[in-house]
Amino acid sequence: MQFEWINFYSEFATKLLEFKNNRAELIADIQSAYSAINMKLPKLEREDSIIDIDPFTVFGLFNKGITNANRIAILESFATVFNIKSKVPNNFDGIPVLNNLKATYYGFKDDRQAADIDNLWGLYESAINLAEKDDAANREIFTKWYDTVHDQLGIRWNITMGLYWIRPYEFINLDSINRGFIVDPDNMPVDFVNSVKKKLNKVPYASEYLAIKDACLHALKDSDYEYKNFPELSYRAWIVSKQVNQEKAEVKGKKSSKAAFLRWFAPLIQALRDLGGSGTPAEARAKIIENEQLSEDEINQTRGKNNVNKFENEVAFARNYLVNAGYIDKSVYGIWTLTETGKSVDMTSEMASDIFKNVLSSSPTKKEKNIDALADEDVHTVRYWLYAPGEGSCMWDEFYTLGIMAIGWGEIGDLSTFDSKDAMKIKMREVIDESLSYKNAAHATWQFANEMKIGDIVFVKKGMHQIIGRGVVMSDYEYDDTRDDEYKNIRQVDWTHNGKWPHPGQAVMKTLTDITSYTDYVEKLNSLFEDETEEDAEDVEKTYPPYTKEDFLSEVFMPEEEYDKLSGILRIKKNIILQGAPGVGKTFVAKRIAFSMMGVKDVERVMMVQFHQSYSYEDFIMGFRPSTDGFELKRGAFYNFCKKAEIDGDNDYFFIIDEINRGNLSKIFGELFMLIENDKRGVSLQLLYSDEKFSVPKNIYIIGMMNTADRSLAMLDYALRRRFAFFEIKPGFTTDGFRKYRMSLENEKFDKLIACVESLNNAISNDESLGDGFCIGHSYFCNLLPDTINDQVLSGIVEYELIPLLKEYWFDEPTKVKDWSSNLRSAIK
Numbered sequence: 001m002q003f004e005w006i007n008f009y010s011e012f013a014t015k016l017l018e019f020k021n022n023r024a025e026l027i028a029d030i031q032s033a034y035s036a037i038n039m040k041l042p043k044l045e046r047e048d049s050i051i052d053i054d055p056f057t058v059f060g061l062f063n064k065g066i067t068n069a070n071r072i073a074i075l076e077s078f079a080t081v082f083n084i085k086s087k088v089p090n091n092f093d094g095i096p097v098l099n100n101l102k103a104t105y106y107g108f109k110d111d112r113q114a115a116d117i118d119n120l121w122g123l124y125e126s127a128i129n130l131a132e133k134d135d136a137a138n139r140e141i142f143t144k145w146y147d148t149v150h151d152q153l154g155i156r157w158n159i160t161m162g163l164y165w166i167r168p169y170e171f172i173n174l175d176s177i178n179r180g181f182i183v184d185p186d187n188m189p190v191d192f193v194n195s196v197k198k199k200l201n202k203v204p205y206a207s208e209y210l211a212i213k214d215a216c217l218h219a220l221k222d223s224d225y226e227y228k229n230f231p232e233l234s235y236r237a238w239i240v241s242k243q244v245n246q247e248k249a250e251v252k253g254k255k256s257s258k259a260a261f262l263r264w265f266a267p268l269i270q271a272l273r274d275l276g277g278s279g280t281p282a283e284a285r286a287k288i289i290e291n292e293q294l295s296e297d298e299i300n301q302t303r304g305k306n307n308v309n310k311f312e313n314e315v316a317f318a319r320n321y322l323v324n325a326g327y328i329d330k331s332v333y334g335i336w337t338l339t340e341t342g343k344s345v346d347m348t349s350e351m352a353s354d355i356f357k358n359v360l361s362s363s364p365t366k367k368e369k370n371i372d373a374l375a376d377e378d379v380h381t382v383r384y385w386l387y388a389p390g391e392g393s394c395m396w397d398e399f400y401t402l403g404i405m406a407i408g409w410g411e412i413g414d415l416s417t418f419d420s421k422d423a424m425k426i427k428m429r430e431v432i433d434e435s436l437s438y439k440n441a442a443h444a445t446w447q448f449a450n451e452m453k454i455g456d457i458v459f460v461k462k463g464m465h466q467i468i469g470r471g472v473v474m475s476d477y478e479y480d481d482t483r484d485d486e487y488k489n490i491r492q493v494d495w496t497h498n499g500k501w502p503h504p505g506q507a508v509m510k511t512l513t514d515i516t517s518y519t520d521y522v523e524k525l526n527s528l529f530e531d532e533t534e535e536d537a538e539d540v541e542k543t544y545p546p547y548t549k550e551d552f553l554s555e556v557f558m559p560e561e562e563y564d565k566l567s568g569i570l571r572i573k574k575n576i577i578l579q580g581a582p583g584v585g586k587t588f589v590a591k592r593i594a595f596s597m598m599g600v601k602d603v604e605r606v607m608m609v610q611f612h613q614s615y616s617y618e619d620f621i622m623g624f625r626p627s628t629d630g631f632e633l634k635r636g637a638f639y640n641f642c643k644k645a646e647i648d649g650d651n652d653y654f655f656i657i658d659e660i661n662r663g664n665l666s667k668i669f670g671e672l673f674m675l676i677e678n679d680k681r682g683v684s685l686q687l688l689y690s691d692e693k694f695s696v697p698k699n700i701y702i703i704g705m706m707n708t709a710d711r712s713l714a715m716l717d718y719a720l721r722r723r724f725a726f727f728e729i730k731p732g733f734t735t736d737g738f739r740k741y742r743m744s745l746e747n748e749k750f751d752k753l754i755a756c757v758e759s760l761n762n763a764i765s766n767d768e769s770l771g772d773g774f775c776i777g778h779s780y781f782c783n784l785l786p787d788t789i790n791d792q793v794l795s796g797i798v799e800y801e802l803i804p805l806l807k808e809y810w811f812d813e814p815t816k817v818k819d820w821s822s823n824l825r826s827a828i829k
Contacts, residue, residue, distance in 0.1 A: 006168050007087070010168075011085065011086045015083075016124075027052075030058065030061070033080070054121060055166075056124065056165075060103045061103075063095060064098040065099070067277040068090070071092060072089075093235065102158070105155065105158065105162065107154050111153060116153070120152075127163050134170075143206035143210070150205055154402075160174040160175070170213075173234050174212070180237075181233075181236070181240060182237075187236075188219055220233065263314075267292055268322065271287035271291060272287075277338050284319075313544075327341055383453065383457075384457045384459070385457070386507060387511070388462070388512075390408075393462040405491050405493045407445065408486040408487055409432075409445050410489060411431045414481075415479065421443060425441075428442065454474060454476065464503065467525065468498070471497070504524040544600040544601050546600055552592050556585065556737070557735040557741075567597055574701050575677075577703075577704040578705045579707070580707070581775045581776065582707055583776055583778065591606060598652055602651075605654065609657055615668055617669075617670045618634070618636065620636045620639075621639050621694075622639055622688075641653065652700075654701045655700060659706065660705060670688060671688065675695060682696075704724065733758055741782075745785075749791070749827065750789060757781075760824070770809060776805065781797065803824065
């Protein structure tokens, strides 16, 4: 039955009142109820030692983001322990639920006032009395307790949800779903909407809450709506909200691929349904194995040298896409939960394919996003942020308790609705102060909403000289319009540390700063917490997309036999230099050959540096650098990377050096000349600047890159040349991959331009002063799409990339430059 929950909830509410002055017995009974069904009682105090509890929090135990199966199990156990006679409900549609991270009505022991829980019991009793007899005396008592509780920590709109749970016919729920519904003139009379709209800008005090309640009951009674009471109203609002979310999910952009994990979309959704709507990753995989009757071979199959479990990796990747598609919720870390849309969707293979196609078509191209060859949109690298929770960190205690971080500028509304920083600045000037530029504010709000990701690390500062906390971002951006202050822009955070630490140096004054690129600074901040016993952020599980030889060949325009040669040589030699003309994609190849040999896009195991004339041994290995106290010994990029690989010997690591021939190699490598040889790996030598003996681990591969067309460079040091294999990367115009790419563009001018460039490359190859190493590469022509390729794009490639290159090649033969420039221009006319 749709509203069968009301009898049970009302009887249970009355029963709880008996424990107002005997909360120790109530806590013991709750613990007994959970123990009887082998469930862990949720966290109700910081140390999990419950010393007191209020009745609204008791109701919150089964009115939050848990599966219906778990709700029923809890209520059945409560029915037994508390002797509830009403039927245990099995339908909870339309009942408001708490956020799992804000499921108590009080602050934890050190954060709440002594009378906070007593006040909640006072409100609870007065609400039941008012529901039984609505007169002036009971309203006065209710008003006293409600207004007292209203200002307590942990109390917001959730108090109206609690009142609704215990007496749903007498008290209106004002969660965000209901508020949005009742201020819409399509759902309620215009005069009612006008009378209550302003009262819902913030959590109302008792007089306004009662006025809203009375006005709504009157409007429902005198109107012809299908909903005649608060439960029917809430249920209708919930239905409308579901429909809106369904429509949003249907139009939301997704990502596309022909990857094998598409097959797990439907089985994963079905598995979660069988688990009651949610489960841990392990439970979901186990249910898929059971439902699909997978063999041991299918379950245990691995890929790549590092033996990545194919089944687990593909299911995790499928889950990521279903999250993006709106079918799985990820707000609770370590739990996969179906959204309302996910519970009802009939996932077909065509839908799975469409999800991928939509994401590809909605994702900006690499050129549009100005992404270089090392970027991978489906891989997230951890970023580090410095954050101030309010002026003077005044909001830290509240945010820490709630498990959130929040920034201001709530006046401009939901940040996800803005498509640029400029749009944010315009809105800020419009609603806050038109005389200010808001350059810094818009940058912070944009980063908070769009650039910060789950898994990022946040350091919390107070002033310029103190760190007071550290945490891991656990949710996407959320707009909380239930807050009545400016801090409506929030993210859920697992705060791993709370205390006081001296800030190294002086902190910036901004609210939010991305400090990822300041590696020394990040290292110093991380070192503050090395001795802490709290769970380290690096223990957060990361899932990386699989990457195979087939993936490499689909992205890199290289014949399969060339790939086999390249990977084979690198595996044996351990050190290789990719050489070739400009534009053949050496950087792109370097990282993707690493991924394919690892079997996954694990960006934590790949590092890139670029050599130049000033690059030194001190940058690469270690050396003394100026500091505030004089000089300190600083460890370099390669040293740190080797130490990282050393403790993870079962996995391969790849160190990529761009422009390797631009540095003074003898100076940079120093005593490491010998240590990088494949048969010298693991051999230790004394380092120049320390008493440490250092070795290059066997699981590190070094990939260097150099342009053979660079006239200004001297020959590579012979000692280094002996230690590297050399592999020529050639233009890929004749590969099957490039042919398919060219055909997909269906552009006649592009085809003519490529034909002209191939003829030009023949001329360059046959030129005695140039040769194959100067041929024009295919990467000048990549990342184009059928709907973006036009005359302007092609002309830009010719005029600003190819012709300047020809002028450099034939600086002393202007006639050749003129002729081939004319040929290139003619190809696209």
